[in-house]
Amino acid sequence: RNNKNLEGDQSDKVDLISSLPDDILVYLLSFVGIKAAARTSLLSKRWRHVWTYITDLDFEDPPRLAIAITKPYENSEAGNYADWVNQVIRANQAQYLNTFRMHFSIPFGDKIYASNIDKWLEFACTKKVRNLELHMGTLPTIPIFKNPTFVLNTSLVSLYLTKVVVDGPLLQWVLSNCLKLGRLMLHSCMATDDVFASSKRQKLVISSLTLKHLEIFHSTRLLNTESLHIVAPNLVTLLFIESPTVDLEYVSVPSLVDAAFGGIYSTKLCNGSFLSGLSSQLEKLSLHWFKVPFQACKFPSFANVKLLELSFAWDDAKYLLVSTLSLITACPLLHTFKLKIMLWSQYDYCTRLIPINVNVAQTNAIRTLQRLEALEFVGYTGCEYAVALAYHLTQHAPMLKKFILDPRIPEQVGELSNWYLNYKGDYLEIARSRAKLLAKLIKSSVNVVIL
Structure with a gap:
């Protein structure tokens, strides 16, 4: 462009992005982290409250917070994390949440954050969250996932729990009442002490018409489960890496085409009959073979x-x-x-x-x-x-x-x-x-x- 055009054309000075509708601006902010989205409030009056309408809240775990889990008396990082989450949820004005993802390494033995976590879960479920993820850095000594009213909504489509203490039959309750649940992932979750105090191990029944993806990873034994029964006619993918003391029964999984098994559960896989029921329908098979010489297995x-x-x-x-x-x-x-x-x-x-x-x-x-x-x-x-x-x-x-x-x-x-x-x-x-x-x-x- 020549100098004349540069002097006469003022279009470069027009803020075209700020003139976009709120819905588009909120959508654009969904591609950056919460902190970056919040900083846009300093741009102008137009941007002051836009970030408060974002529907994907991912509270990542700060690297320094991992240090706190080994030093219970140094919980300043955990406190800063809790303050940050509280500030964001107080400011949030979205009518619903698409994703609420929390990564919180609670200092070992520290119970002061229990009420905070309860409040965060209540906030997410009040907003009719669709995808809920709770990732604890260590297994806390307090039940985290414990109140059925938190998940009493018809919007939940994905639930992902890592190192979460589940209170009693709540998991069964979720499966029975969250009628749109399509993804369930349990990684290293465990039951409360009172469940373990029971002399009888439990049967866990996963029955759902909507479930399409299921991951059970080192959780059934910790949940005091003796057997797992799956009734999920629309289940497409399954990952099951567990203890050999747990029995897995497929009551109805006609749509299953992608399955992964293993860990110390490998000892069960040596029994060819275990996989024979799925042999004709699987299109992808993953085996995580752990310390089991399966040269004598008859697949x-x-x-x-x-x-x-x-x-x-x-x-x-x-x-x-x-x-x-x-x-x-x-x-x-x-x-x-x-x-x-x-x-x-x-x-x-x-x-x-x-x-x-x-x-x-x-x-x-x-x-x-x-x-x-x-x-x-x-x-x-x-x-x-x-x-x-x-x-x-x-x-x-x-x-x-x-x-x-x-x-x-x-x-x-x-x-x-x-x-x-x-x-x-x-x-x-x-x-x-x-x-x-x-x-x-x-x-x-x-x-x-x-x-």
């Missing part, structure tokens, strides 16, 4: 599984090859296989790059995988059994096109700790160098990607 044929994920956590790599092959070849329509290798002693096995032989029956079984096109190994460090598995799959699967080798640490599953941190030296570079050596053994028609 049913998963006739429709196209995506298979296996997290193999064990302290002996010798079970990896035969066990994994038996599972893969049980999926005739398999398209993608992802393996997460978590072996405590894996680093000691990084010495052999000559593939271990497999028998003729195993080779022929691999050749039947006419749909297998993609492989991914996460946590690869050159373990000889992983080398053998990779070599024989890439050598004999007729349609294989891509193989991703990722030496980075897999995310933790279940009881796993940061076991990789005990390794000395630059294991990542060593693993990458061994991945390059493996790539030389793989036929040229397979595209090998090393991350």
Whole structure:
């Protein structure tokens, strides 16, 4: 533009954003955090109250607050967090809430925040919240989720609880009365002391016509549950990583196509009949195998599984090859296989790059995988059994096109700790160098990607 136009055109000075309707401004603020949204009140009189109408409230857990959970006498960070939440909910003028997400690491043994949490939950449910998430940094000594009247609304579609103490039969009450609930996630939740004082363990029935996604992660034993019964005709995805002492029964799950099982519950999975009831309907199967040598397991044929994920956590790599092959070849329509290798002693096995032989029956079984096109190994460090598995799959699967080798640490599953941190030296570079050596053994028609 020339100088004349620059002098005569004042359009650059017009605040076009502020002239937008309130609904659009509130929508724009939904893409930033609460603190950033609140700071817009300083822009002008037009913006002073816009942020108070946002319907997504995510009170993230400040990093420094995590320190307070180990030092009960230093609770200033927890106090600042509580003050911040209280200020926001007092200012909020929205008629309803789409999301209320709270991350609050209560200092261990500290009960002074119980009334605050009660008030926050009452506020969220009075606003007819649709998505409610409560994430405690540690299991508090007080019941957090305890008042049925808080969730007496027909709007709740998603409930996500992490390390929350649930009072008595409240969970059953929620399932019976929140008739639009589509997602339920319980991670490391537990019952109150009086429930544990009961000598009889409880049966938990999850019965819902609307539930589509269910996650139960290390909670049933803590909830003093003996068995879990699922009656959910519209359930599509299920994650169940639990204690082997808990019985899981699918009474009615005809829509289930995506399932994940594991943790120390792996011992139950060795019973082929457990998975046989789902074998014909699953399209994605994830197994988090923890310290169980399942080479003797008799898996049913998963006739429709196209995506298979296996997290193999064990302290002996010798079970990896035969066990994994038996599972893969049980999926005739398999398209993608992802393996997460978590072996405590894996680093000691990084010495052999000559593939271990497999028998003729195993080779022929691999050749039947006419749909297998993609492989991914996460946590690869050159373990000889992983080398053998990779070599024989890439050598004999007729349609294989891509193989991703990722030496980075897999995310933790279940009881796993940061076991990789005990390794000395630059294991990542060593693993990458061994991945390059493996790539030389793989036929040229397979595209090998090393991350």
